[in-house]
Amino acid sequence: MLRSAAALVLGVLLIPAVTFAKPAKHRPKKPRTTESAEWAKTPSAKYGALSKAACLTELKQRKIAFSEVSAAAGVLAPVRLKGPLSGVVFRTEAPEAERQKSPHEVYDCRLVLALHDFGAILKAKGVEEAILFSAWRPPPKSWPTGKLATRHPGALAADIRRLIFAPDDQHRRADLVVERDWTPKRDTPPCSGDVSPDTKDAKTLRSIFCEADEKRLFTVMLSPNYDSAHANHFHLEVTPGVKWRLVL
Known part of the structure; x- marks a missing residue:
């Protein structure tokens, strides 16, 4: 009887470990690409x-309004930002009065430099506005004073969801929408293979993403190919102090 009771107790203790263990397929499997010896020049x-x-100082030299x-x-x-970057306005879709106080339109200066370069790519395609969900997402109130963050809590990432072109002769404004113009292919490098859907807009959107990748403007570039959480935007990030990149 004592052996049976002990076995029962042991079985109960083991159940949580079995129940809550994550399957291997859910563990992180996204590859980082190690940069060459020339990484510091990117x-x-x-x-x-x-x-x-x-x-x-660099912002001022580039005559960026901020x-x-x-x-x-x-x-x-x-x-x-108090003006466009390379002729392109980067903004959220919040009302103007809210935008001036919104944390989502606070950027780390280093991200602004990368977005300024990105703006030149967009401008060459005829884009006039880049609509984002957010840049800075404040860390928890318990965040230690003086401690620097990365990604969105460090204002080092921007989530771009839509690109709006300059008006045409009929004053119509076409756009590119990530969720509409990019069919996700999970875990597939975004700059390889066929473009889907097979449309002009999809090809333009892909070319914008891949030109920024080729020029190494960002450390991390996540497309809808990365996971379902990124199905409706491009995550563009500058990550200080690393010798790798993640583009997916």
Whole structure:
């Protein structure tokens, strides 16, 4: 009887371990690409290595209109854009009054430099506005004072969902929408294989993404191919202090 009871207790103790173990297929499997010895010369690496002072100086030299943000937890050099980048307006779809105070339109200066380069690619395609979900997403209130964050909590990433072209002769404005014009192919490198759907818009959207990849403007570039959470936007990120890139 004692042996049976002990076996029952042991079985109960083991159940949670079996029940809550994650299947191997759900573990992270996204590959990072190690950069060559020339990695430090790429735009994303150079921008990521800048100090706050050096970055702000570069913004001024490029004649980028911006204002500094006095305090933004986790962000090295927080700024707000006061004008376009390479002729392209980067903004959320919030009302103008909200945009001026929204945390989602706070950027780390280093990300702005990468977006300025990206704006030149967009402008060459006729794009006038880049619509994003967010840049900065404030870290928890418990975030330690002075500690820098990465990705969105560090204002080092922007989620672009839609690109709007300049008006045509009939004053109509065409657009590219990531969710509409990109068919996800999970875990497939986005700059290889056939474009889907087979449309002009889809090909233009792919060419924009892949030109930014080729020029190494961002450390991390996630398309709808990455996972379902990215089905409706491009995640574009500058990651300081690393020698790898992730493009998927």
